[in-house]
Amino acid sequence: MSDREEGEEQELDLASRLTQDHHQSLKLWLRMLSCTVRIENEIRTRLRAAFGITLPRFDLMAQLERHPEGLRMGELSRRMMVTGGNVTGITDQLEREGLVLRMPDPHDRRVWAVRLTPAGRSAFARMAAVHERWIDEMLADIPAEDKASLIALLASMKQRLRTGEER
Numbered sequence: 001m002s003d004r005e006e007g008e009e010q011e012l013d014l015a016s017r018l019t020q021d022h023h024q025s026l027k028l029w030l031r032m033l034s035c036t037v038r039i040e041n042e043i044r045t046r047l048r049a050a051f052g053i054t055l056p057r058f059d060l061m062a063q064l065e066r067h068p069e070g071l072r073m074g075e076l077s078r079r080m081m082v083t084g085g086n087v088t089g090i091t092d093q094l095e096r097e098g099l100v101l102r103m104p105d106p107h108d109r110r111v112w113a114v115r116l117t118p119a120g121r122s123a124f125a126r127m128a129a130v131h132e133r134w135i136d137e138m139l140a141d142i143p144a145e146d147k148a149s150l151i152a153l154l155a156s157m158k159q160r161l162r163t164g165e166e167r
Contacts, residue, residue, distance in 0.1 A: 039138060046134055051127050056082070058131070060090050061116060061124045064100065070115030072105060099123055 044055045051058075063071060063079050071079070077087045091114055094100040099120035105111040116124060139147065 039135070042138060043131065043134060047127070047131070050130060051123075053127065056080070056086070057090050057094060058124075058127060060087065060094065061099065061120060062128070064114060064116045065121065065124050065128070068115065068121075070103060070113040072111055072113050074111070076114065094120065 040055065047053050047055055047058055059080055060076060063076055073084060073087055073091070076091075077084045080087065091100060091102065095102060098117055100114050101117050102112050102114055105113050142150075
């Protein structure tokens with residue numbers, strides 16, 4: 001068999017494994033990704049212009065705002081889905097600006113926890129209020145009933161994905 005024929009055979013084999021559902025699933029994934037990237041890029045631009053802050057720094061502060069007692073560095077890494085090194089770098093920047101405080105974990109002195117300072121809490125509250133207005137503005141043209149449907153569908157998808165991970 002020639003190289004060309006072998007390549008065509010492999011291509012046909014791959015195509016034969018794809019069903020209409022595969023195509024639809026891929027289309028859904030790409031559509032969700034496209035929407036997410038558009039919104040995320042706009043938020044990145046606006047956060048930098050309005051507050052001089054990056055989206056990862058905003059995200060870290062958002063995690064800490066939900067946990068006033070602070071979070072361990074490893075937990076921040078897990079929640080943000082980034083490496084520990086990324087969390088350390090972001091924390092270093094925010095600490096230099098007086099927005100977060102590192103504290104030794106009372107249960108394990110080898111581990112550090114991070115929490116917002118009063119200045120960090122105040123700065124985040126201002127940014128979060130503006131961030132929420134931006135999101136509302138970007139999604140304003142989507143009717144409320146469509147938003148509700150999307151929320152329900154995505155909640156169902158998330159649960160199904162979780163169930164799939166448990167198998």
